[in-house]
Amino acid sequence: MADQPLILYHYPFSPYARRLIWYLKIRGIPYCQCLQPPILPRPDLSTHLSLNYRRIPLLAHGGDLYLDTRLILNLLDTLFPPPPLTADQKTITHLLSTLTTATTLFFKAAELLPSSLPVMKDPKFLRDRATFSPAIFAAPRTKEDRALSRAEALLEIQSSVRLLEETILSDGRNWVLGGKEPTRADVEGVWVIHWLLTLPPPHNDNALDPAVINKTRYPKTMAWVNRFDQFINALSEKEGRVIKGGEAAELILKGKKGGDIGVDETDPVVKVQGLKKGDVVEVFPTDTGSAFKDRGRLVGVDEKEVVWENEKGVRVHAPRLGFRVLGVKGRPSL
Numbered sequence: 001m002a003d004q005p006l007i008l009y010h011y012p013f014s015p016y017a018r019r020l021i022w023y024l025k026i027r028g029i030p031y032c033q034c035l036q037p038p039i040l041p042r043p044d045l046s047t048h049l050s051l052n053y054r055r056i057p058l059l060a061h062g063g064d065l066y067l068d069t070r071l072i073l074n075l076l077d078t079l080f081p082p083p084p085l086t087a088d089q090k091t092i093t094h095l096l097s098t099l100t101t102a103t104t105l106f107f108k109a110a111e112l113l114p115s116s117l118p119v120m121k122d123p124k125f126l127r128d129r130a131t132f133s134p135a136i137f138a139a140p141r142t143k144e145d146r147a148l149s150r151a152e153a154l155l156e157i158q159s160s161v162r163l164l165e166e167t168i169l170s171d172g173r174n175w176v177l178g179g180k181e182p183t184r185a186d187v188e189g190v191w192v193i194h195w196l197l198t199l200p201p202p203h204n205d206n207a208l209d210p211a212v213i214n215k216t217r218y219p220k221t222m223a224w225v226n227r228f229d230q231f232i233n234a235l236s237e238k239e240g241r242v243i244k245g246g247e248a249a250e251l252i253l254k255g256k257k258g259g260d261i262g263v264d265e266t267d268p269v270v271k272v273q274g275l276k277k278g279d280v281v282e283v284f285p286t287d288t289g290s291a292f293k294d295r296g297r298l299v300g301v302d303e304k305e306v307v308w309e310n311e312k313g314v315r316v317h318a319p320r321l322g323f324r325v326l327g328v329k330g331r332p333s334l
């Protein structure tokens with residue numbers, strides 16, 4: 001199946017998308033990219049593929065469409081296995097992923113985006129993001145509340161930088177797992193702090209107060225982010241070919257589908273709802289973009305992913321963590 005095309009749907013300023021682009025480049029994995037607008041609508045997904053999920057990025061592999069970078073990175077490691085890791089290296093990689101994707105870190109970073117950024121002054125963007133994360137973009141707050149919550153956000157980012165400085169990077173290694181080149185572990189650890197440190201000038205100094213996060217206090221971490229940035233920039237020739245939404249959809253709709261994982265009847269969520277293969281299910285993320293729900297016939301579910309086929313025949317995969325799977329009772333229709 002590694003011969004099926006990979007199509008990445010994204011827009012370049014998405015920090016989550018960069019997680020994937022960096023990994024694809026570091027591993028030298030060929031891919032195509034289908035560029036999306038930073039705000040809805042995204043007819044390449046909604047019209048061509050009948051997908052409601054609103055988050056970026058997504059990755060298609062043959063006739064299968066994968067949601068969420070955590071699932072997508074695991075897919076890439078299955079299709080293109082990296083050199084074997086020790087148990088300790090696997091642990092570090094996993095814990096860095098947890099730190100940056102399963103805590104409030106990303107939201108704290110988003111909180112720190114300077115209000116001087118053009119998108120932060122664009123009412124259309126702000127209206128759009130209010131439907132993605134009401135807690136950050138729609139909550140009415142006084143100036144004082146906002147200043148305090150930015151200060152707390154900075155403290156949380158600082159604590160993650162200190163963690164890197166005092167643990168993984170404390171022995172002066174160049175890359176998280178040692179070695180001569182960055183690995184997935186670097187990608188998992190770096191993307192949030194890299195995002196804030198590399199905002200376009202003149203905004204790059206505004207997100208992280210240089211009096212708090214600087215080279216004197218955190219020399220190893222700051223040097224590592226810089227080293228990573230240079231490494232990635234040197235790989236810029238490995239850009240994926242850009243394709244249009246129509247071509248991408250055609251490739252997916254006629255793409256070969258992967259194997260069937262079946263429905264695990266011991267799965268607690270399957271069991272409590274009595275779900276069976278072919279049942280209509282509704283699936284949606286529980287943290288952000290939760291109002292954008294997808295429906296389809298259940299194809300498979302295990303502890304790692306849920307798979308359903310939608311009305312266009314696209315086989316969609318979502319991770320179990322952070323997603324709800326609901327059986328649709330009554331008169332189920334897609």
Ligand SMILES: N[C@@H](CCC(=O)N[C@@H](CS)C(=O)NCC(=O)O)C(=O)O
Pocket residue numbers: 013014015016017038039040054055056057067068069070101132288
């Ligand atoms: N857990 C998701 C989070 C993805 C996410 O939040 N992406 C942001 C962009 S960086 C997003 O979708 N923002 C709203 C949008 O673009 O519609 C993942 O790992 O893929």
